[in-house]
Amino acid sequence: MRITIAGAGIGGLAAALSLHAAGFDDVVVHESTPEIRPLGVGINLLPHAVRELTELGLGDRLAEIGVATAELAYFNRYGTAIWSEPRGRDAGYHWPQYSVHRGHLQMLLLSAVVERLGARAVRTGERVTGFTPESVLVNGAEATGYDLLIGADGIHSAVRAQLFPDEGPPPWNGLVLWRGTTYGPSFLTGRSMIMAGDGTQKFVAYPIARDGDRTLINWIAERPLDGDAPDRGNWNRPADLGEIGRHFADWRFDWLDVPSIIAGAEAAYEYPMVDREPLPYWSQGKVTLLGDAAHAMYPIGSNGASQAILDARVLAHALATADLAAYEQARRPATTALQLSNRRMGPEVVMRLAHERAPDGFTDIEQIVPYEERAAIAAEYKRTAGFDPVSLNERESWSVR
Template sequence: MRIVIAGAGIGGLTAALSLHAAGFEDVTVHEAAPEIRPLGVGINLLPHAVRELTELGLADRLAEIGVATAELAYFNRYGTPIWSEPRGLAAGYAWPQYSVHRGRLQMLLLEAVVDRLGPDAVRAGSRITGPGSEDLLIGADGIHSAVRAHLYPGEGPPPWNGLVLWRGVTYGEPFLTGRSMIMAGDGTQKFVAYPIETGDRTLINWIAERPLDGDASDRGNWNRPADLAEIGRHFAGWHFDWLDVPGIIAGAETAYEYPMVDRDPLPRWTFGNVTLLGDAAHAMYPIGSNGASQAIIDARVLAYALARGDLAAYEETRRPATTALQLSNREMGPEIVMKLAHERAPGGFDDIEQVIPHTERAEIAASYKRTAGFDPASLNERPSWSVDRSAAS
């Protein structure tokens, strides 16, 4: 079976590794960019994605390049705690959660593909726009997918919700546990920070978010340079006892601007010998740290389904799940606790229990885990998607 993958991002490269592990030998990845470079800033790999990469034999490499996240904590815009929870192994998962530089993860996956599938398995400067002579074409070519456009011509640019994200990295002092991921805000303006390197120095990945004055240009481009002084002006008063937000922003060498866009859920991913994967299938708001993780899961389920000769099972399993997640992210997912805290106590609070009771906060967190597929008990008990290589056809 000859399989062509459009896109050498995290989803496309994981698909190549998954298909090879399932016994498919004729797999090539085509990347439109003339060179594959380690672009981007930090991302999170949730335990359900770490499980899949572990089963692909990448656990040790992940541990080398990532920071094992210890906790996730939400605060209001004054730095007062709203909710916190352990993450990874400390939360009862059988696998850790990692914060990692996106480019380093992509290079790790690229090296594994070249090592296992051969030096000709990944072809840069090769743009795929539609099906050819292959037995299966997998469109893993991102939010501006040419393969998706072939299936759904005239869809237009991704819809924008009026918010802008500014992203950067800054060397700074450790905060809270030293491996904490924090979000502070009020439902409209937000600051996110977490370490992606620790040791002699801590490299902090940060995201600043607020409504954008005017229209958004270059939607879906993660690499548009931004003005650090402008970003800092919007967060000038955000000095917490445990984190200096303006100082973190000012300490970056550069930052990138990204209008918050996604794609509308599709009624169908697969047409004949063409299917979609990752952002090409279900680009979603970067809420809940799920974009890369869901692409990795897509890749594993696709290989599992193909090894059993049942391509339809891939979409039957993944499309309803990712549609629910896309819609949840449009409603702020677990981050809605910041909005609720602001609406109920806009001037701040002394006792969060009087604002959002623990039972309500706990259910918001648990509900999102169920929607996104990383409820601890369900994930730990779920059968593996690894397959016997001899099962592939």
């Protein structure tokens, strides 16, 4: 079976590895960029994704490039705690949760693909621009025949655009995200992922690497943007650190100095918060979609890269044990529910509730958002995203040999 993958991002490379592990050896990945480099900032890999990468034999390599997240904690804009919960092995999962540099993860996956499928398995400078019933179009020309084309080419997918030519640009919700990395002091447990917000603005921070006594902190600042959104889906637009810091100038907590974290970044990037509408189908004939091409979602709940990895594993399992339809039946309803949940803020809704009920702050969160309500929100999101600890620990493996 000849399989062509459009895009050598996390989803496309995970798909190549998953297909190889399931017994498919004729796999080629076409990547539009001339050179794959470790770009971007930090992301989180949730335990369900770490399970899949571990079963692909990459567990030890992940441990070398990431920080095992111990805690997720929410605060209001004054730094007062709203909710916290253990994460990864600290929460009873059989697998860790990792905070990693996105580019380092991509290079890890690329190295594994080259090792297992050969140097010609990933071909750079080759953009998949479309397809015919017989051939994949690469750089506008007919390149090769195929038995399956997987569109893993991101939020601006050319494969998706051919399947849905009238879709238009990604819809924007009016918020802008600024992302950067800064060396700074450890905070809270030293392996905490924190989110602080007031219903209008939000700041996220978590460690992604350590260099001696220094901690590399990934951070995201979010707020409404006046005017129209530039470059929807461009993740590498440079941002003005002074402009970002102005909006968070008084966000100084006992345990984290937000203005200092922002000011200390070597660089920051901005992009509008966009996603894609859920699709009525992903597959048509010999073509299917995966990752952001199938279900781009708001960066809520740390699920973008993780869901692409799940797609890859389920697709390989379906092709080896059933058929392409089984992949879509398993993944499309699940990711549609997650896309819609993220539009409602997912588990981060606890920050909005605390702000709406106590805009000037509080001393006892139990009087504002009771424990039962907070716990229910967290548990429901885990079920929606597929990482309820009991279900994940007990689920059968998607490995096929």
